[in-house]
Amino acid sequence: MSTVPETPVVTSGLDQRVELDVSGMTCAACASRIEKKLNKMPGVQATVNYATERAVVLGLPPEKAAEAVGVVEKAGYGAAPVVEGEEGQGYADRVKMLRNRLIVAALLTVPLGDVAIVLALAPQMRFPGWQWVLLVAALPVVFWSAWPFHKAAWRNLRHGTTSMDTLVSLGILAAFSWSLVSTILGAEDTTGYWLGYGIAPAGADSLYLEVASAVTTFLLGGRYMEARSKRSARSVLSALGKLAPSTVRVIRDGTEVVIPIGELTVGERFGVRPGERVATDGTVVMGSSAIDTSMMTGEPVPREVTEGDPVLGGTINTNGALIVRADRVGAHTQLAQMAATAEQAQARKASVQTMVDKVVSWFVPIVLVIAAVTLVVWLLIGGGPRAAFSAALSVLIIACPCALGLATPTALMVGVGRGGQLGILIKGPDALEASGVIDTVVLDKTGTLTTGEMAVEAVHGSDVHPPAAVLAAAASVEQQSEHPLARAITDRAVADDVAFPLADDVSAIPGRGIVGTVAGRRVLVGTPELMRDEGLAVPATTLDAVGAASASGRNAVLVAIDGEVAGRIEVADTLKDSAIDAVARLKGMGLHTVLLTGDRRAAGEAIGAEVGVDEVIAEVLPTDKSAVIERLQNDGRRVAMVGDGINDAAALASANLGLAVVSGTDVAMKSADIILVRSNLGVIPDAIALARRTLRTIKGNLIWAFGYNIAAIPLAALGLLNPLIAGFAMSLSSVFVVTNSTRLRRFRPGR
Numbered sequence: 001m002s003t004v005p006e007t008p009v010v011t012s013g014l015d016q017r018v019e020l021d022v023s024g025m026t027c028a029a030c031a032s033r034i035e036k037k038l039n040k041m042p043g044v045q046a047t048v049n050y051a052t053e054r055a056v057v058l059g060l061p062p063e064k065a066a067e068a069v070g071v072v073e074k075a076g077y078g079a080a081p082v083v084e085g086e087e088g089q090g091y092a093d094r095v096k097m098l099r100n101r102l103i104v105a106a107l108l109t110v111p112l113g114d115v116a117i118v119l120a121l122a123p124q125m126r127f128p129g130w131q132w133v134l135l136v137a138a139l140p141v142v143f144w145s146a147w148p149f150h151k152a153a154w155r156n157l158r159h160g161t162t163s164m165d166t167l168v169s170l171g172i173l174a175a176f177s178w179s180l181v182s183t184i185l186g187a188e189d190t191t192g193y194w195l196g197y198g199i200a201p202a203g204a205d206s207l208y209l210e211v212a213s214a215v216t217t218f219l220l221g222g223r224y225m226e227a228r229s230k231r232s233a234r235s236v237l238s239a240l241g242k243l244a245p246s247t248v249r250v251i252r253d254g255t256e257v258v259i260p261i262g263e264l265t266v267g268e269r270f271g272v273r274p275g276e277r278v279a280t281d282g283t284v285v286m287g288s289s290a291i292d293t294s295m296m297t298g299e300p301v302p303r304e305v306t307e308g309d310p311v312l313g314g315t316i317n318t319n320g321a322l323i324v325r326a327d328r329v330g331a332h333t334q335l336a337q338m339a340a341t342a343e344q345a346q347a348r349k350a351s352v353q354t355m356v357d358k359v360v361s362w363f364v365p366i367v368l369v370i371a372a373v374t375l376v377v378w379l380l381i382g383g384g385p386r387a388a389f390s391a392a393l394s395v396l397i398i399a400c401p402c403a404l405g406l407a408t409p410t411a412l413m414v415g416v417g418r419g420g421q422l423g424i425l426i427k428g429p430d431a432l433e434a435s436g437v438i439d440t441v442v443l444d445k446t447g448t449l450t451t452g453e454m455a456v457e458a459v460h461g462s463d464v465h466p467p468a469a470v471l472a473a474a475a476s477v478e479q480q481s482e483h484p485l486a487r488a489i490t491d492r493a494v495a496d497d498v499a500f501p502l503a504d505d506v507s508a509i510p511g512r513g514i515v516g517t518v519a520g521r522r523v524l525v526g527t528p529e530l531m532r533d534e535g536l537a538v539p540a541t542t543l544d545a546v547g548a549a550s551a552s553g554r555n556a557v558l559v560a561i562d563g564e565v566a567g568r569i570e571v572a573d574t575l576k577d578s579a580i581d582a583v584a585r586l587k588g589m590g591l592h593t594v595l596l597t598g599d600r601r602a603a604g605e606a607i608g609a610e611v612g613v614d615e616v617i618a619e620v621l622p623t624d625k626s627a628v629i630e631r632l633q634n635d636g637r638r639v640a641m642v643g644d645g646i647n648d649a650a651a652l653a654s655a656n657l658g659l660a661v662v663s664g665t666d667v668a669m670k671s672a673d674i675i676l677v678r679s680n681l682g683v684i685p686d687a688i689a690l691a692r693r694t695l696r697t698i699k700g701n702l703i704w705a706f707g708y709n710i711a712a713i714p715l716a717a718l719g720l721l722n723p724l725i726a727g728f729a730m731s732l733s734s735v736f737v738v739t740n741s742t743r744l745r746r747f748r749p750g751r
Contacts (some may be wrong), residue, residue, distance in 0.1 A: 023078035105145035112316035136601035175212035248279035289320035415694030423678030431673035434657035437690030444643035445597035456492035470567035477516035553606030582681035
């Protein structure tokens with residue numbers, strides 16, 4: 001019988017901590033800025049996670065949380081202490097806000113662009129005041145839909161910093177201002193030429209309202225998608241928390257008293273009735289039962305416990321009543337440790353987006369300087385104020401980072417959409433970035449490569465008792481048990497059309513098996529130890545067969561009839577049909593495959609040999625799975641983890657790339673970067689291939705976007721590109737990015 005060792009408590013070195021929900025961050029640079037401000041507070045260590053929009057300040061007493069809030073607010077952002085149960089409201093509000101602004105922008109941008117094109121190509125269709133009609137139509141998009149960009153740019157300006165929002169806001173406002181000035185000057189200037197470029201005044205080809213509207217719409221779409229994906233980033237903690245009961249039946253003065261779980265102290269005894277969850281980590285002091293640990297260990301067979309055996313908080317008591325002594329409570333329980341590990345592992349930032357933000361942090365002020373220098377130089381060389389303003393404005397328009405802003409979200413949108421059609425849900429750019437570097441895939445056994453359901457693999461009889469008689473006798477006594485092994489035996493008897501009567505005087509023997517009377521004959525079903533306890537001789541050949549079954553990963557139970565061992569039944573977790581092909585495809589992609597399981601080494605190696613993995617790591621405790629991932633990473637490997645159980649949550653979050661199967665628990669899916677919806681395990685190599693293809697598309701988009709700006713900005717500064725061509729080139733760069741991204745629709749599984 002396995003035991004659960006003491007779990008070391010995770011400590012930070014700083015006992016006091018404050019957690020803040022931070023609002024208003026629009027890029028990784030914002031998180032870095034807030035983090036630097038918080039770390040200037042004396043005696044604290046602060047980290048800010050842009051993905052979860054949360055700040056953790058160590059070394060600050062909770063009663064001084066207002067000081068940290070003040071620091072964040074002075075930096076220009078919103079902050080409030082975390083309130084459990086309300087973490088998701090800020091995400092929901094932001095998603096709703098962006099969705100509403102996106103809808104308005106899209107509804108106005110499409111007709112605005114159509115009308116502008118028609119009037120540009122067919123001047124005879126222009127009507128009096130048409131310019132003002134387009135301006136009015138663009139107003140809600142430019143000033144209401146794009147308000148998040150303007151607000152962030154203004155905040156940056158007040159604090160002497162810049163971000164991508166600065167150029168986005170300037171680009172949108174510059175395009176609109178150009179159109180407004182063009183309209184006003186056109187109404188007064190009837191010479192037929194404007195700014196020396198030979199462009200008709202107030203013509204449709206000198207209005208860039210569709211540019212301002214399109215930039216707003218595309219970037220809002222990207223922000224909306226980003227906000228939606230971030231909503232689930234920290235819900236792993238709430239999902240884990242739901243495993244622990246909120247109350248406990250503590251025994252005080254010989255009476256059961258229901259109290260909140262937070263009031264339970266170490267050393268107190270509490271009761272656990274059949275069907276209830278164990279309140280906290282402890283030791284059984286009275287009673288015996290089978291504990292369903294599948295939500296914690298991923299293993300399908302309940303663990304038999306009796307006096308002196310350890311139990312974990314969050315596991316389920318399946319049958320007998322237990323009295324348990326509390327050994328660890330609160331943050332010291334294994335469940336709490338798993339939650340803490342998962343939270344720490346999730347505190348990461350996507351390097352692809354971080355790279356873009358870092359470049360933009362330099363790109364924005366450089367572009368502003370180039371525009372200002374362009375204006376001054378043109379004035380100094382006698383180009384005139386209009387030509388100088390036109391060249392400077394061309395720099396701003398052509399340098400508007402819409403292609404930079406679209407590079408990641410558009411590829412992500414198409415990649416995610418195609419993935420949804422293939423049963424692959426990609427949760428964000430982190431998964432894409434990780435997919436490009438992984439060289440090792442770690443596969444959880446139970447529930448991932450196997451079905452997680454026990455099934456009879458073989459029935460062996462003797463000269464006196466044929467296999468059918470052995471199966472019938474076992475099914476007769478097992479049909480009254482809810483144990484997974486019992487269900488597997490009765491299901492096999494039904495499937496084989498073997499008749500089995502209802503046994504009498506059935507009694508379960510914890511950790512050994514079950515005993516009953518069938519048609520006047522005493523039947524025992526269980527371990528060799530049960531047979532010996534009942535005084536039965538177990539042949540050496542039978543013991544060898546039991547050992548061989550165990551070595552091959554099967555559970556062998558003996559069946560005795562009337563004092564004689566009549567045969568054995570071998571039961572095992574069943575391998576998924578698609579497992580072997582999926583592993584072969586992963587190896588064909590040049591990936592090192594590892595089977596990770598908490599099961600016995602013999603069972604793990606048997607499954608590993610059957611599916612063809614390169615390496616098997618067995619007998620791993622739930623809290624150690626994350627450590628195994630980290631050990632592989634320390635050995636220089638880039639690891640993808642595929643799992644489904646809560647015991648996989650920390651490992652999924654610790655891995656470079658986490659993939660959760662659809663049958664997995666809520667926690668596992670929230671901890672994963674990619675969720676696999678298809679039941680066929682071929683979805684695993686498909687997911688990695690799609691993520692890699694999407695990552696290559698993003699990189700191609702970024703190369704184009706940066707290359708375009710590097711080439712186009714000097715041309716604009718030299719006055720070789722007027723605002724019309726600058727706007728067209730800027731739009732063309734966005735079209736290229738979108739078109740390149742749509743190629744992902746042609747992705748086919750198995751390639």
